[in-house]
Amino acid sequence: MNTPIVRLYAFILLLFAALVGFTSYWAVFDSTALKGETANRRPLIEEQQVKRGFIKTSDGVTVAESHPVGGGAHPVYVRSYPQGSLFGNPVGYSFVNVGQTGIENSENAVLAGERNEFSSILDQLRGIPQQGNNVTLTINSHAQQVATQALQNAIAQYGINGAGGAVVALNPSTGAVDAMVSEPGYDPNQVKNTSTYQQLNSDKSAPLLNRALQSTYPPGSTMKVVTAAAALDSGKFTPNSVLSGHSPQVIGGVPLSNAGGEEFGDINMTEALTASVNTYFAQVGEQLGTSTMVEYMKRFGFYSDPPLDYPPIEMAPSGPYNSSGDLVTSGFDVGRVAIGQGGAEGQDLTTPMQMAEVAATVANGGKLMQPTFVQQVTDSDGRVTQKLSPHVQSTPISPQTASELTTMMTHVTQDPQGTAAGLSVSGNVPFAGKTGTAEISGSLNGVNQPWFIAFAPATNPQVAVAATIERCQGCFGAQAAGPVATQVIDSLLNGG
């Protein structure tokens, strides 16, 4: 009987080996994935026992900080947001019962002071408690405040049917986000209460949604900047290329009119952009063709989330969406997409962030800088461990195209014929801009989405902005969204 006993032992050893194998899978090989499971609240609970780092604005205003609660040997830290709703978006919140969003989520590893297993063992042996690192944002609190106030005023004056809106300001040469506002907002301090959170989450006006990054809207005529960029950069057009501005004209088999049915004769591209002539740019779009338009949209960052340090599920890509909600690269009415509209087979929809990036690209001589929220990271002793180093995300257009477009966009604001002729920034600095007034398809007549994208000063630009309001009755881009953008520009140019 001895041989089978030895074989039985061998079999039992195999079973034990399998147990060791399974244990190592969960404890080591799959542990990162398990820590990311939604049902796993351990990482979040453990983080509450670490003093999470604070978040400040570039001008030193504290946006988020942690306070100990409970005391004793194992205190728990709870987050508080001294600025209330001003930074609800994009900073987000971090609470054990409702999770993390926004920058609190994307910078979690930094804020919680996560370390690798070996250095964590070393620190434990040396008795060093885990501490979070501090994050300094690129956002300027003054600009954020001005942007919030201006957007709220514009929504109060023009918005209908519980409209929201968003404004984004970028530094064109670094990609730094100077301000980002989404209205209506929320106070992250209130989210701590689960029932308030549920209320906010089911609120029809979607206060928790960061419209600047996640909402896609028809960009209207602001899209003509992308179309003009493609036209000039592909070498098929110059600012002096002449086409007919007659209205209506058949585009994609359906007649298209200019705003108010206005009639233009034969005009060049500079004049067409200044007066925002739909029929001109729809023809440009058709002559460029779908593949060229798609290529330039992709160069500007359409068709994918911006490479921003932000949770991917809180961002959305821009581009032509078909009626089932998928991004499409062909089969759409390219003439209408070229003017920021479209149909069931492809409706141009963009995020405010994307349009701010378009303005920033032209401002930065054709180079799109990778956007970022993080100015610098310091450890708990105040040492700087990470600093913003600007990266070129892509080069959508040549410096020459950018310079021609700058001139054309400056006409929009400076030329008496310009759609934004009434707008100015303090000190009367020349600045470049483009208005947009998108008709909201499927809604009642005259309901528009006003837009304004701009950068200033026109020479050596310091700031690029996109502002939009979700719904207004018969308003125009320059009138409703324009002042929001110019006030943000003012705040950033003067002492920002």
Place this chain on the structure above:
Amino acid sequence: MSARNRELLALIPVAMLVAAGFAAVLIVESSQISDIGLIYGGYFLAVCVGVHIFIRIRLPYADPYLFPLCALLAAIGLVMLFRINDSLALKQASIFVAGGILLALTILLLRDYRVLQRYRYLIATAGILLLMAPRLPGVGSQVNGAYLGINLGPLSFQPAEIAKICIVIFLASYLAEKRELLTVAARRIAGVTIPPIKHFGPVLVVWGVTMIMLVFIRDLGSSLMFFGAFLALLYVATSRLSYVIAGLTLFFVGATLIASQIAHVQDRVDIWEHTFDTNPCHLTKQQINQGQDCGLGQIQQSLFAQADGGLFGQGLGESLLKLPGPFAPHCEQPFPDCGSILPAPHTDEIFALIVSELGLFGGAGVIVVYALIAARGFKTAVMARDGFSKLLATGLTAVFALQAVVIIGGVVKFIPLTGVTLPFVSFGGSSVIANMILLALLLMISNDARKPPAPREEDEYEGLPA
């Protein structure tokens, strides 16, 4: 060095482990536990020395490593329990006193374990009655859908722990007698030795009993443990793999059929297969609102606790077990029955807690200790001089090792998680006591097996029946 001195020497690491473990927990949790906890460690070591002295007197030739290895497991368990709640460690230390006494009583009263052969049908009946007891009205109790415990007044008891020894004694005795019958007249077909069909009878009978057991107590793990021990014994007795293959096939067919009929068993399989689905056992909204989760939370939390462990673990007392201060729920029952993130950290899930705090190395260490105990147990079986002793040692070792495989396997999602204890490590009276009796029997067999042959003339006198 004599066997007994080696045993005493091997107890030194156990003492060191207890001392270091208690000290470590005390340092981390100094705010919550008093130094009085150290007494439990001393208490436990006194039991170890006592048992050692008893073995030295009564079983001088017994295997020197079996007892220290079991004591090592008990020490690990005690440190973990001390870390969970110091009153658990106190209770467990007291249980070890009772277990030590029972081990001594078994050895003293039984004198020669071979007499057990005579009472095998009585023992088998007792074993089956014990297994069925949790379904008896009045004393039976259901935990998480399985019927594994009985309540006698203030005492609760898991009869399956004792029953496993009874069943192994019966099977060893029965097979020792019938093994020749089961091996003869075999034919070889395609390289596999196939015994005559009629000899599959006993396999069918035990399979039937196991299936009835599965229906009655609804616990896949203990059924697997019992049937596995039976197949191990059958294989050792007959050297016929065909019995094992037939048996395993029958088991899986039967278990699948029964699982489809009994919701609790099916749930266990479902949550094992689809651990990270949102609702793998198809609960209704109402059931979810009542807080039911068909055991899903337990296996998920088990894996999450292990994921926290990594290679080296978070350190004794350092893992996340309680929700900290402001998040702690209001509890009527004492910790860890309420308020533990990892359900049942002191019983079913203690291995997950070990991995969480001592890491993969700690968990693998515990498994290696079981493998070493199995090695000593099977060595005893190899050295034993008669069929019954060999089979009894094999059966006891196999059932002990399989119990560890079933519960660790459940915790690490190797098989569906069920409610058996981790021998010597988990908190629990019946488990410790039953395994102490099991250890006593193994020590007795090894004492006989390793005893040097006595001189002839004495043999003649002493060997005669009294």
